[in-house]
Amino acid sequence: MFDVEKIRKDFPMIMNHPDLIYFDSAATSFKPRSVIDTVIDYYEHNNCNIHRGDYDISFAVSKRYDDTRKTIARFINAKRPEEIVYTYGATSSLNIVAINFAKKFLNKGDVILTSEVEHASDVLPWFKAAEQSGAIIKYVPFPKSGRFDLEAYEKCFENENVKIVALPHVSNVLGFIYPMKQIAAIAHKHGAYIAVDGAQAVPHIKMDVQDLDIDFLSFSSHKMLGPAGIGVLYGRYELLEQMDPVFYGGGSNARFYPDCSIILKNTPEKFEAGTPDIEGVLGLGKAIEYLEELGMDNVEEYGKQLAGYFISKLEKLDNVTVYNHGAEAGIVTFNVNGIFAQDAAGYFNKQGIAVRTGNHCAKMLDQIIGVNETIRASMYIYNTKDEIDRFVDVIKETTLEKCVDSIL
Numbered sequence: 085m086f087d088v089e090k091i092r093k094d095f096p097m098i099m100n101h102p103d104l105i106y107f108d109s110a111a112t113s114f115k116p117r118s119v120i121d122t123v124i125d126y127y128e129h130n131n132c133n134i135h136r137g138d139y140d141i142s143f144a145v146s147k148r149y150d151d152t153r154k155t156i157a158r159f160i161n162a163k164r165p166e167e168i169v170y171t172y173g174a175t176s177s178l179n180i181v182a183i184n185f186a187k188k189f190l191n192k193g194d195v196i197l198t199s200e201v202e203h204a205s206d207v208l209p210w211f212k213a214a215e216q217s218g219a220i221i222k223y224v225p226f227p228k229s230g231r232f233d234l235e236a237y238e239k240c241f242e243n244e245n246v247k248i249v250a251l252p253h254v255s256n257v258l259g260f261i262y263p264m265k266q267i268a269a270i271a272h273k274h275g276a277y278i279a280v281d282g283a284q285a286v287p288h289i290k291m292d293v294q295d296l297d298i299d300f301l302s303f304s305s306h307k308m309l310g311p312a313g314i315g316v317l318y319g320r321y322e323l324l325e326q327m328d329p330v331f332y333g334g335g336s337n338a339r340f341y342p343d344c345s346i347i348l349k350n351t352p353e354k355f356e357a358g359t360p361d362i363e364g365v366l367g368l369g370k371a372i373e374y375l376e377e378l379g380m381d382n383v384e385e386y387g388k389q390l391a392g393y394f395i396s397k398l399e400k401l402d403n404v405t406v407y408n409h410g411a412e413a414g415i416v417t418f419n420v421n422g423i424f425a426q427d428a429a430g431y432f433n434k435q436g437i438a439v440r441t442g443n444h445c446a447k448m449l450d451q452i453i454g455v456n457e458t459i460r461a462s463m464y465i466y467n468t469k470d471e472i473d474r475f476v477d478v479i480k481e482t483t484l485e486k487c488v489d490s491i492l
């Protein structure tokens with residue numbers, strides 16, 4: 085395991101806010117000094133465009149930009165760097181997959197199998213894909229616990245032409261890790277593809293796209309220590325080859341002609357029209373190096389330990405309802421009984437504790453867990469058990485009167 089106190093010193097946000105307890109890393113993580121320095125260094129010493137300049141700085145930055153594809157491929161164990169497409173974030177990756185999949189592979193009556201656990205960014209693009217292709221959206225039934233039920237999932241393939249399964253690897257509200265290897269195997273057994281929303285998984289668990297045998301994986305840099313505005317779409321090379329870009333423009337074409345014909349560059353460049361988020365790519369590369377140095381097995385184990393510790397303490401309180409007993413990925417979701425989640429968060433804020441409340445963009449999850457508004461405390465490598473103890477002491481003493489007072 086790693087030394088958390090040492091890690092904390094790498095994060096300027098922690099050093100600059102010694103009294104803040106930040107439990108909102110599932111929304112966005114803090115960034116270590118090495119990532120911030122990489123972005124600053126780009127602007128102060130290496131500011132240029134890539135693949136367009138005939139001078140040394142541009143050559144050097146272009147190489148670092150291209151090499152980061154290899155870093156990302158290594159991190160998720162893609163077969164080749166060409167399977168890594170730079171995007172603007174998980175949302176843009178998920179849209180690229182859905183739009184293209186609808187165009188190339190979906191026909192009227194085909195089934196898109198997803199779930200009510202889904203974040204808006206993973207399900208709305210599929211709603212649109214269904215609208216465009218005449219495909220039908222179906223939901224994998226989930227028990228009230230929010231745990232994935234493999235048997236119920238496999239039943240969804242009976243007498244249905246499921247073409248694509250779209251599911252998250254980790255729920256952004258419940259922090260459960262879904263059994264992706266089995267989910268993918270079942271999808272493939274029935275001739276379906278699988279597109280995985282990895283926004284909450286890639287930052288927290290060791291990812292191996294070959295071992296999982298998944299077709300697409302979408303994730304964002306800003307949730308895994310990297311800068312915002314840059315994300316990744318992993319796609320099996322042969323599938324990316326069959327897909328069209330969503331955006332057209334400079335950088336992604338080899339030639340175009342007056343008769344409107346376009347010769348695109350190869351995969352993945354054909355998907356990357358326009359000047360990309362260069363400093364974001366370089367920063368993401370640094371973030372991955374930081375995580376690799378800690379070891380993703382350690383990161384995963386630490387997230388599990390923190391969530392387990394937090395939940396075990398909450399379970400001893402009689403004024404709290406926990407919604408994700410046994411969660412594995414650093415997320416704890418609960419309510420203080422009789423208090424509206426946002427009012428409780430207002431009080432926590434006054435005590436220097438940052439959490440998120442509401443439905444966390446998973447606006448159908450209430451169909452499963454039976455509640456629409458929850459408090460989500462999400463943790464990462466720089467959080468400590470001491471912070472959890474301090475938060476639990478606050479929760480224990482939280483009353484409606486205190487919450488009302490903190491608003492007035």
Ligand SMILES: Cc1ncc(COP(=O)(O)O)c(C=O)c1O
Nearest residue numbers: 173174175203205256283284304
């Ligand atoms: C599960 C899940 N999917 C997708 C997204 C969208 O990520 P982004 O806003 O970085 O595009 C999020 C963001 O919270 C998420 O938690």
